[in-house]
Amino acid sequence: MSSYTERHLRAQIAAHELWANCDDPAAHTAPARAAFMAKFEHSVDPGGVLTPEERARRAAHARQAYFQRLALASSKARATRKAGGAS
Secondary structure, three states, rough: HHHHHHHHHHHHHHHHHHHHOOHHHHHHHHHHHHHHHHHHHHHHOOOOOOOOOHHHHHHHHHHHHHHHHHHHHHHHHHHHHHHHOOO
């Protein structure tokens, strides 16, 4: 077994064990979600001058734009693979 395959399997096992023993998955991932959203809040208001409501509104749009960029890149990658890898 290759080292990549073994690492991959070990990571999957660890993830399944984590979630099997986790009483509240939402609480477990809350710090990561907060940090992810904070990244967008900082990008739209690096000086911290906006009101919390306006910062949250803009951060929500920045987050939507981020995910739409990912979707566009994914769509392009699928089209490239379907075309046989031609650019």
